[in-house]
Amino acid sequence: MSSMFCYQCQEAAKGTGCTIQGVCGKTSDVANLQDLLLYTLKGISVFAVKGRELGLRNAASEKFIIESMFATITNANFDRDGFIARVREGVALRDQWKTQLSSLEVTIPLSNHDAALWVPGTEVEIDEKAASVGVLSTANEDIRSLRELLTYGLKGMAAYMEHAAVLSYREDNVQAFMERGLAATLNEDLTSEELIALVMECGKFGVDVMALLDRANTSTYGNPEITKVNIGVGTRPGILISGHDLKDMEELLRQTEGTGVDVYTHSEMLPAHYYPAFKKYSHFVGNYGNAWWKQPEEFASFNGPILMTTNCIVPPKDSYKDRLYTTGHTGYPGVMHIPAGVEDKAKDFSAIIEQAKTCPSPTEIETGEIIGGFAHAAVMGVADQVVEAVQTGAIKQFFVMAGCDGRMKSRDYYTDFATALPEDTVILTAGCAKYKYNKLNLGDIGGIPRVLDAGQCNDSYSLVVIALKLKEVFGLDDINDLPISYNIAWYEQKAVIVLLALLYLGVKNIHLGPTLPAFLSPNVANVLIENFGIGGITTVDEDMEKFMAMV
DSSP: OOSOOBOOSTTOGGGTOBSSSOTTSOOHHHHHHHHHHHHHHHHHHHHHHHHHHTTOOOHHHHHHHHHHHHHTSTTTBOOHHHHHHHHHHHHHHHHHHHHHHHTTTOOOTTTTSGGGTOOOOSHHHHHHHHTTSSGGGSOSHHHHHHHHHHHHHHHHHHHHHHHHHTTTOOOHHHHHHHHHHHHHTTOTTOOHHHHHHHHHHHHHHHHHHHHHHHHHHHHHHOOOOOEEEEOSOOSSOEEEEESSOHHHHHHHHHHHTTTTOEEEEOGGGGGGGGSGGGTTOTTEEEEOSOSGGGHHHHHHHHOSOEEEOSSOOOOOOHHHHTTEEEETTOBOTTSEEEOOOGGGOOOOOHHHHHHHHTSOOOOOOOOSEEEEOOOHHHHHHTHHHHHHHHHTTSOOEEEEOOBOOOSOGGGHHHHHHHHHSOTTEEEEEOSGGGGGTTTSOOOEETTEESEEEOOSGGGHHHHHHHHHHHHHHTTOSOGGGSSEEEEEEOOSHHHHHHHHHHHHTTOOOEEEESSOOTTSOHHHHHHHHHHHOOBOOOOHHHHHHHHHHTO
């Protein structure tokens, strides 16, 4: 008997699933509690779906579902006590719905399911319950695979919904689908075909939520601009901010202004440098380091405090644990947490600022600049130049190499692939996968850099907008007729919703690596292969030959 089972990320142990402790570092009890929290969210959703049909809403449960789904994604939260508290809160919200609906004498599908009925007791009893409701509780391998594919898409969707929500942007239709999707995973009567339809519908709402977040970010902070970002350091103390939350970025810059403390970005926060609203801060120095998995060495050498606004957290080393802070829906035992402001007030970052003042300046680990900011508005601004380069043959092919980075040595494939690409090709990227090649000297094509970085993983939406615009410009009927190939690296659940969004838009022949998801059963994988041409990766030489044969 395994003490846990989790296969939601690309680094699942042995390519099948973590059964003793997560490769990410989460312990078996935390993994099981995350499963129990998801189970509780499904129970809430049973009643929320019926409530919507009757015109009833519960803002607290809607907020709780988004935030709790976000807390369960890979590398976001490792706090056992926090998950137990969330489970209890979730059951209380579920029971509020039950009380509200009970007087109406309506039939509520799935209301007799255990997820809609169970009641938490002692911590020991909660742990016992948590161990019984995980992934493997669904016996049929294909049904399990489709339920998990849908669930992981919903987790990624929740992350993007939360980023938009903190900027006061919401989309009720997306929220409604999330509740409907969660409840559907409890329904034993749904066939594989019906679950596949839900998975594809999840892709549709994935497009919607990424468009929502794009609108939230650009309306609040301006359209990203093509920007050169310093990767060296200054002489003053600094704070390093990592994750994805631009609202936290804004507030930290505002509160550090005039304090003598500089601010640096790390990993997925790099694209903050592209937004006009942040360029007014002279103490916003540059980007320090690389992708999330290099935290142990880079956080140690940074010397100052680090703020984790979202995933991805690597279990911290003692050399910097007392300088690490979490906020939002992240958490780690023994690490300081900065809570949300009360009564709509801003978060208070004074503790991290005061600590920064006592720290030496960062140790320099590299120098120079990297360029980014090629979101859809910026690319559309030079569309004529891009189109001309394609028409004259100066650009033969675009390669979408968006997605995630990770620890595995096999991910060096993406560096080697980028290096091996012919000089008349251009890489379109978003997400932390960019760190495999954004510091290579790949040159440009007529002034167009050969690596066009759109931003964070959610900015994959920009790549979709660019592709659809090119389809229109070239007068094509099918997005797959564009000179664009897809060689995408994935790691966690935000990459899953991006993939589902691409499939919904009809994009075919996507290569996904370093390995195909462990949660795809052979039959489900075959459906994706037969209908969409999904494939894995092999060697750089073999794959390059396949890709270039299609040009």
